[in-house]
Amino acid sequence: MxxxxxxxxxxxxxxxxxxxxxxxxxxxxxxxxxxxxxxxxxxxxxxxxxxxxxxxxxxxxxxxxxxxxxxxxxxxxxxxxxxxxxxxxxxxxxxxxxxxxxxxxxxxxxxxxxxxxxxxPVVNSPNQAYENNAPVVHENIDSYERIKNVYPEVNTNIANRTKIRKGDMELGWQRTEIVVEADFSFSPSDHAAMxxxxxxxxxxxxxxxxxxxxxxxxxxxxxxxxxxxxxxxxxxxxxxxxxxGAYGGxxxxxxxxxxxxxxxxxxxxxxxxxxxxxxxxxTSPVHIGLDATIKLGCSRDGVLQAAEILYLFDGGAYSDKAVDISRAGAVDCTGPYRINNIQCDALCMYTNHPYAAPFRGFGHSEVMFVFERTMDMLAKKLKMDPIELRLINAIKPGDTTPTQLAVNKSNVGNVSECILKLKKIMNWDEGSIKQVSNTKVRSKGICCTWKNSTIDPDASSGVTLTFNPDGSINIISGVVEIGTGTKSVLAQMLAEKLKMDVRQIYVQMEVNTKSTPDHWKTVSSRGSFMAGRALLNAADDIIRQLKDLTACILRCSKVDLEVGLGKVYLKDTPDIFLNIKDICYGYMYPNGNAIGGQIIGRGTYIQRRVTYLDPETGAGNPGPEWTVAAQGIELEFDLLDYTYNVIRAATVVDVGKVLNEKTALGQIIGGMSMGISFAGRETFQFDQAGRILNPQLRTYRPLRYGEHPKYEVEFVETPVIDGPYGARSAGEHGLIGMPAALANSLSAAAEVDLNQLPLIPELIWKTKEGAVDDSL
Amino acid sequence: MSLSEGMKHQFYLNVNQEERSVVISPSDILLSVLREQLGLTGSKPGCYNGDCGACTIDINGTPIKSCLMLAIEAIDKNITTIEGLKDTPIQKSFVEHFAFQCGYCTPGFIMNCNALIQKHPNASDEVIEEWLESNICRCTGYKEIEEAVKSVLHSNK
Amino acid sequence: MIPFNFEYYKPSSIHEAVQLFQRLDTEEKQPIYYSGGTEIISLARINILYTKAIIDIKSIPECNVLHLEKDQLVLGACLPLTEIEESNFYPLLTKTIQEIADRTARNKITIGGNICGQIFYREAILPFLISNSQVVIAGIHGIKTMPIQQVFHQHLHLKKGEFLVQMITEKADLHLPFISIKKRQQWDTGYPLITVTAAKKPSSSFIENSSNQSLTNYERIQIAFSGLNPFPYRSEEIERDLNQQHLSLEQKVDLATSHLPEPILDDFEGSAQYRKFVMKNTLQHVLSTLEVQ
The missing domain is CATH 3.90.1170.50 (Aldehyde oxidase/xanthine dehydrogenase, a/b hammerhead)
Structure with a gap:
């Protein structure tokens, strides 16, 4: 390449x-x-x-x-x-x-x-919204217009319920020998784009x-x-x-x-x-909160047997995209494991909180925090190494997902390889916890993640390519440049395809819906995939046109022609060629006759064979492919005051194919940073009356320079067969496992289960020291 | 000097080594005047509260958050905005190290880094951290920014 | 963006400034003195502060003084915090103010502005509270210099029309063994859970025992806090607890924590109970650090 x-x-x-x-x-x-x-x-x-x-x-x-x-x-x-x-x-x-x-x-x-x-009266949490006698945020939900696949429950605060019913729960619990149950919760936070x-x-x-x-x-x-x-x-x-900056918001x-x-x-x-x-x-929509209850069981050999989960997403005052986020949470309601018996209800709850927008990871960092924290609790109870437990259960080709889809190598990638590589990076064999002084321990925590993209089944993308008279090309795509560099990656794909210098490819950065082909939304890390496929189709379109024209001028069969290096040439006799610049606006014969006309490439892509979920069981094909990852955090924890420093954060992610190394690293590391920030410090603080006490960046505090850890990222490349050059989505996946990895690491260090976010020292202190201590 | 309420007054600001005429009220914030009157939109509003650093400019060699300064306080001072930096090592370094994604915090970061490099060409890690924690970047994990600024500082050594 | 207009004055002398204030006050313009202005701008933006006239005192020479005289350090109220940090005549002050806001903001925030601010942490005052310091205040009746203990109780007690001109600190107090700690939840910038500054000062007292009287020299810990309550303060009671020579470190801290003025702040930075926990740890750290110094 x-x-x-x-x-x-x-x-x-x-x-x-x-x-x-x-x-x-x-x-x-x-x-x-x-x-x-x-x-x-x-x-x-x-x-x-x-x-x-x-x-x-x-x-x-x-x-x-x-x-x-x-x-x-x-x-x-x-x-x-x-x-x-x-x-x-x-x-x-x-x-x-x-x-x-x-x-x-x-x-x-x-x-x-x-x-x-x-x-x-204020509904101040999803748990409260779920109570029988809770105040109702919307009295007449039934009167609202709605799309087909949403199921609000009258006289409750339930905007939608997604049900996952896989396997036989009774059988699952029969085979279960070790079981853990836990509750989780965190409040809404925000994207805080600059x-x-x-x-x-x-x-x-x-x-x-x-x-x-x-x-x-x-x-x-x-x-x-x-x-x-x-x-x-x-x-x-x-x-x-x-x-x-957007991050879904x-x-x-x-x-x-x-x-x-x-x-x-x-x-x-x-x-x-x-x-x-x-x-x-x-005022504008925020990052969703969550209350969750989970029961997870395995047999003594560590094989997961049953999972029963209730996710109560904090959709806030209005449902908007929160319904879809809760649905995505149901689709990947467990970690990337083979589990034959799953019952999950993912509810989108109305509360009196700001309403939710998508947030990088679209429900997945939230769900993975719950599930992967529970995996560590299970490993502890089982007295098994948490990495071992994950390796035993990692999903493999032929296994089925919570929505009962059988996966293959192409659509699910290689979880086990991610885990094994992470194990090495984390020096896991040296031990996961170490006392470094009288008051400090070093602790490691890991987790696995996966994410499919649950965007609309008919989501599509289109690309137009136009030539400049010098043979250089303009890419016109509806992808928005939100910082991910996707449009520059499109230029790289085109340069590869046409064997051109990438500097000869120009990109229209702005989108104008009148002149730019539709791209569904620049979300869900689908830009490179969908627009990439559309672009490659558009490139094929101009290649076909160039060959047609050249075949006529050079009096040869178009199958004998090749396009590249600014030329259309005979495959076996490359010194017989036409320069693209001489034909991209039509070809003129010496006598003035012209043929061809300007060449415009067009390409489109629409999602393939994605289905709606069955309303009773959740069965269906939720999206195109998964990106899987294993992530870890090493930190130093102060046993006296419960403060900690994240020393390093690691991600091994199966991206299918790295399209631009530094751009890909930037996406993964940026996601990790945002995940550490979300997990470690970011939340809206609500008072009893549901008022937000910290609506400024001096009291709502994203990570700053110097607070960042050392980042280590490695890629696994299991190509997704229908992806552009085999690439999977990667924009969100650095973030997804950070909350779970941080919580697992801190729980090990503090020797207490930390099942809430953000993981500030006060939370650890409160969990550790339990009830209010008045003797101070 | 005195300026009366509700009246607009004409002044000259020395911006990027040019005398620029502005018409301002006493309560006008420098950031707004730079953007709205002089069209220097490289300085970004992110909070108007001094919290994010996106509006950082250089005043007499010192980085200042232009949302925390009245325009009249800037009279007789040398103001440099991102538009006033051309081909500086830090700009090149930001590009080469992929030190930005969405680019919105970038002008503020570069202005702060540039002043740091001028004032402390051999800045230690502690000094770099003390200076750069004034700005928030939400896209990168700060790793690339760290590499970009250190590569310029180390080339000074 | 400030949603209202005001008049702007930039007097070049103390006399001019106080005269201006008096006139503008008579005209009901609710004048305020303006130094760095960062807090005024940010509070005006959200309608917490209103004025029809501001008096920018940055051109008054006395407010920009920064010099170490024979036996005292004089700091003008309009000095930006970073300028004071860089001169570093008073290391405890440097250490304390270095933790305020962030560095770029401190290029604009002045020492007088922080001390006289509405935002209640006002941490720049802490080092002055535990040293022999005096405050120079200008008013319509002229300039007065007063011991800080007389004019600072929770906040600087200025009469209408007065403003802070300078802080003066005894040279002998500039290089005492000290510690300054700002505790936040899990981040390196911004408001504190608590800030503690302490210094160890040579002292002497008569100790009486059965046979004779003797003059004993010892080192007395002086300590001041911010963030524990919605104002900074120095507590004689806590100092007495911490200076009980016959008690163990743990006993001193326990005693002092029992004398924290209630109610402890309970807000989005941290609950009152948690602040107490942090306070106790911090006091232990302060004492053990000062002991070895």
């Missing part, structure tokens, strides 16, 4: 180090108005009165949106007013929007809006709606604006420039709806809305 695998520098690199890279909020324009939101300080309350009179007195206020009933929104269940009406259901919910001449005027006016609330969400909306005279947004889902914005507001879909144009369509309504309120004038950091953390 010439180009694939090499660490080619991303195409937009220079723009990003010189400050010329443009993100949504960098678009400035004089006639633009600015919107500012008023958000609820209550988690659950009736809105009894809104007084706008003082706000209207501020010169420069052009519109105020409040107390108006707009169409309900939501991807699976239409349960969410874009601006609260009558009631607020989470702290941070939008109550009013002001449109004004400048951000400062809008802000000033927003502080003058007076809203009266009548507080209601670029806060921003949208610019305008409605032109011909009713064309133009949206510019920091989004992972330009095509979904287009579709949903049509569905929610009945705008002709052809009259919606969505632009997405570079996006400053910008896949949800939320701020776009508000920007559209705001523009509509000022007769279509251009309106910009930029989330403050506080709004970006709590």
């Amino acid at each position: 010439e180009t694939i695998g090499k660490s080619i520098i991303r195409k937009e690199a220079l723009d990003k180090v010189t400050g010329t890279a443009k993100y949504t909020s960098d678009h400035l324009s004089l006639p633009m108005l600015h919107a500012k939101m008023v958000i609820s300080p209550y988690a659950h309350a009736n809105i009894t009165h809104i007084d706008l009179s003082e706000a209207w007195k501020i010169p420069g206020v052009r519109a105020i949106l409040a107390g108006e009933k707009f169409p309900l929104t939501g991807e699976e269940i239409r349960d969410r007013p874009p601006i609260a009406y009558d009631k607020v259901r989470y702290c941070g919910e939008v109550v009013a929007v002001i449109v004004a001449d400048s951000p400062a005027i809008a802000k000033r006016a927003s502080s003058l809006i007076k809203v009266n609330y009548e507080p209601l 670029e806060t969400r921003c949208v610019i909306a305008e409605i032109r005279e011909d009713e064309t709606v133009v949206i510019t947004s920091s989004s992972q889902s330009p095509f979904m914005i287009k579709k949903l604006l049509h569905v929610y507001f009945h705008i002709d879909i052809g009259k919606i144009v969505v632009n997405v420039p570079l996006v400053g 910008k896949a949800s369509v939320q701020l776009e709806l508000i920007a559209y309504l705001a523009s509509k309120a000022v007769h279509g004038r251009k309106v910009k809305i930029l989330n403050s950091r506080e709004e970006d953390l709590i």
Whole structure:
């Protein structure tokens, strides 16, 4: 391979180090108005009165949106007013929007809006939401419009229940000799992308709606604006420039709806809305929380026999993507093991918390934390090495998944090899725990992970290729450049395919839904796979056209021709050729006659043979392929004060094929960093009334420089047969196992089961020392 | 000097070695003026609260969070933004070491690193850490940033 | 972004500043003195602070003094924290303020701003509380210099129109054996669970026993806290506990922890019970470290 695998520098690199890279909020324009939101300080309350009179007195206020009933929104269940009406259901919910001449005027006016609330009882956790006598967050869930495969349960807080019923539980428990049961919980947290969400909306005279947004889902914005507001879909144009970090959080369509309504309120004038950091953390959708109960059993030889699991996902006040996240949690409800008897209920619960967006890993880091922590508890009870237990049970070709799909080498990769490599990296044979001083121990913890992608069965991607007159090529793809470097990897794939210099390939970074072929959403690590397949099809398309034309000009059969190095040449006589630059815009004979015309490549890809899940058993083909990994953490733990330092973090992941080494490493390491941060420190702190106490980056604290461990990453390459160059998805997989690995390592060090997140010293202290000690 | 409320005043700011005319109110934040009046959008808003470092610029050789400074405080000072850096070793090093992904925190990081390199060409690990913990990067695990800044510092040795 | 406008003044003398304040106050402009301004900007943004006029005191020469005189260190209120750190005349102060916010922010945060801030940690005051320090305050009636113990109780007690000009510390106190610890949950920057600064100061007292009186020299621990309560303070009672010569280290710490002023902060940084636990560990660390110094 010439180009694939090499660490080619991303195409937009220079723009990003010189400050010329443009993100949504960098678009400035004089006639633009600015919107500012008023958000609820209550988690659950009736809105009894809104007084706008003082706000209207501020010169420069052009519109105020409040107390108006707009169409309900939501991807699976239409349960969410874009601006609260009558009631607020989470702290941070939008109550009013002001449109004004400048951000400062809008802000000033927003502080003058007076809203009266009548507080209601608060549902402050999924466990509480699940109780029989819990307050109901949505009284009339049955009245909401919804898609086909979602099952809200009337008069409860259950937005959806996904059932996994595999094998024979009775038999499973009969064969079980060792069993562990445990409860887990963690609160919602956030993506905290450095670029806060921003949208610019305008409605032109011909009713064309133009949206510019920091989004992972330009095509979904287009579709949903049509569905929610009945705008002709052809009259919606969505632009997405570079996006400053997303991690799933910008896949949800939320701020776009508000920007559209705001523009509509000022007769279509251009309106910009930029989330403050506080709004970006709590008003826009967040990272899901979870309460879980699990019972896991094995026979004395360590073979897993039965798993019974209840996942209560904290969907928050509105269901939106949370239903789908809970479904994904059900699909891969265990670790990557052969387990013949599984019963799992994954519920999407309504609570009075901010609602959930996808988060890197899409339910998997959450579920793996529960399952892989339980695996360690089981290993301990069994007195078996946790690595050994995992090796015994690792899923292999021919085994079936929780959704009863028989896996093969191509779609599941090689878990065992990941485990064995990790064992070596972690120096596991030297022991997993070591006292290093009177007060400190060094401890290691590991886990396994897997993730399939449960995006829509008919999700698709398209790519267009156009030539420049010098034979260089432009790639036009609907993948959003959110930082993953996917579009540059597409250029690498094309360079490989056409045997070209990658510098001769240009990439259109921005997406415009009118001129860019649809790419479902830039999520679920599907960019390289789906757009890659579409791109290779588009390349085949131009190769075919080039050969057709050349065959005519060189008077030969097209099967004798080869494309590469900027030429179309005879395979057996390469010195007979045409330069691509001389034919890509048509070929002209010496007398002026021309044939051919410009060559445009097109390619598409649609997911293959993915099915919906059976509503009673969950059986079905949930997605294209799994990426499996084994991950570990080594840390130093202080036995006196329960603080710790993560010394190193390791990942062995089966990526099928490394397309760009440093880009792949960056994705894995970046994911690990985010996972360590989520597991070790990030959470929203809710008070009794469901109010969020830490909506700023000085109190919500992502990992900073110097707090990072040493990272060690190794790749396994078991190709996925239908992937581009054999590559699997890899964008999320560094993150997924970090919570479990950290918790396993700390639980071993502290000699206590740590089944909550985040793993701050106070949690360890509390778990360790149990009840409140007043003697201090 | 005194400026009255609600009035806009014309001033000159020395930005990237150019005299730039701005019309500002006393309460205008430097970050907003750089972006909205001068079109220097390389400095990024991430929190307007001094927490994230994405808006870091250089004032007289010192990194400053431009969201924590009034524009009028910057009069008579030498302001350098990311747009004022051309072909510096740290920019090249960031590219070569893959020290960014989404790129949003990058201008702030580079401005801080650049000032660090000028002030402490032989900075120890502790000093690097003390300086760089002022900025948040959410994409990388800081490994590549560490490599990028150290490669420039070590080439000084 | 600040959602309101204000007038901006940048006086070049103390006299001009206090005059301005008086005039603006008469005009009901709710004037405030502005030094680094980081807290003013961030609180104004979220409508916690409001003013119609700010008086930027950074051009007043006295507020920018940084020098070690014959027997005292003088620090102007408008010195950025990092400038004080770099000069490092008072290592305990350096160590303490190095943990405030982050370095880039400390290029703007000034010592006067931190001491007079609304955000209640105000850790820059701790080293002054446990040394012989004086505070220079300017007001409409002129300049006064007062021992810190007289004017700092939880916060600096300034009368309307007064502002902090300088902090003065006895040279003899600048290089005492010290320790300064900031404890956070699991991160290296930001607000503390608790911050403790302590120094060991030579002292003497008469010890009486049955036969005679003797003057005994010993080293007295002086200690101040932030984060335990919503204000920084130095506690005589805790100092007495920790200086009980006849007690073991553990006994001293137990005694001191029983005298922590209630209620202990219970917030998103940590529960009150956990803070007590951390406090106890930290005090043990402080004592054992100072013992060997």
